Amino acid sequence: MAKYKVAVLGGGAIFSRHLAALQAYPEDYQFIGLFDPRASVIDKWRSQLPELKYYSSEEEVYQDSEVNCIVILTPSNLHYVQAKKALESSKSIIVEKPVSFDANQVLELESLAARYNVDAFCVLQVRINPSIAIAKRIMVEELLGDIRGVGLIQRWQRPLDYFSGWRGKYSSCGGVLFEFGIHYLDIMQQLLGTPKVLAANSFYTKFQGTDVSDTTYALFDFGSFGGTMEVSLAAEPRNIELSLTIMGSEGYLKLGGRSLDQIVACEFLDPERLARYKRICSEVLGVTIDNQVTIGACPHHPELYKQIIHNPDLFAIKNTHDVIQLVSEINALDKRSF
Known part of the structure; x- marks a missing residue:
């Protein structure tokens, strides 16, 4: 079974790179579902990836018991709040840079990951x-x-x-x-x-x-x-x-x-x-x-996910x-x- 059962927040420009990574290692990552508040984005990916779940709200992602990892690809100012919600829902996270604009919030997220016994990663592939x-x-x-x-x-x-x-x-x-x-x-x-x-x-x-x-x-x-x-x-x-x-x-x-x-x-x-x-x-x-x-x-990103x-x-x-x-x-x- 895959270690990480993944839902993604954000289907914008960077999503295709993460999609390639998720598809490259099906033994480690199972792609469960996607949420984006823009209907046009969801329609695009629904036609290409009909097997996925498409959530009607962000809260559904945090509540999905099938998911144990959330990949966060949203605008940068949302990363910290969404990462915190994911960790408090006992989900591991993979967050595009930057995790936050505030270094103290990074320490808070690290502490939450330890408290809920989940993993927390940031994308810095260089x-x-x-x-x-x-x-x-x-x-x-x-x-x-x-x-x-x-x-x-x-x-x-x-x-x-x-x-x-x-x-x-x-x-x-x-x-x-x-x-x-x-x-x-x-x-x-x-x-x-x-x-x-x-x-x-x-x-x-x-x-x-x-x-x-x-x-x-x-x-x-x-x-x-x-x-x-x-x-x-x-x-x-x-x-x-x-x-x-x-x-x-x-x-x-x-x-x-x-x-x-x-x-x-x-x-x-x-x-x-x-x-x-x-x-x-x-x-x-x-x-x-x-x-x-x-x-x-x-x-x-496939190498990063590896x-x-x-x-x-x-x-x-x-x-x-x-x-x-x-x-x-x-x-x-x-x-x-x-």
Whole structure:
């Protein structure tokens, strides 16, 4: 029997990715039913998936005794309230990012999951990029020596109509960092720890018809070194760059690609460290790679659902607390983000 018998809240744009994941592992996930308040969405999926239950209200989902797991794919500002209701109904949860805009609410959800003896997961799929596994090994083995600085750059393009509907309101989407930057701030934090936020500022250069800024800058203090962040959706006519660069006394590492899924460059002062780096790559990937080689695109949701079964701690809801706290601190210093 499947471990998780799943109902989904929200049949919008991201639903198809979760559907593919649920269908990929029928031995672990049984898809029971779907709720969306929009009749047009339900009609669409009813014609394609007639075997599902289609609930007439959100409360029916929480009350369904056949369901033991609820996947939450609704607008971001609803995640916390719906996750709390699901946990209090003794259902496990899989929640699209962000779980909440408030790190204290993440701790509350973690406590509820423990109280009701259910599981709670958050979707932060960039964590399972092979490039991230290699970067973690580089940091653990201190191949870069003493860290001297870090820079995160995300210069992406999104069409003018992207920030419309619920995404066009700061109160609904949480801003550009909760909507986009959270994945890469999460990786930065996993590799380097939690910084203090010294300064932050945002600008409305493109999406001027909304209250959501399109570009945010921040300055970090990691204790013995500093860092910078630039997250922007104002690039034209296409994405320009996504990169995380870590500089050390013995070399540097630059991650890039579509989702930090590439090691763009990794260089060292001495050959011995380079040899150790190549050994790490071989152990993680099973093959040796050179710089500027893609080592695996960001795993999509089927891989994430697989990892929830086999490596559940990686996506445990408690492990999203720190990045939500960091984004909240940046937004708190950035008076223009509200």
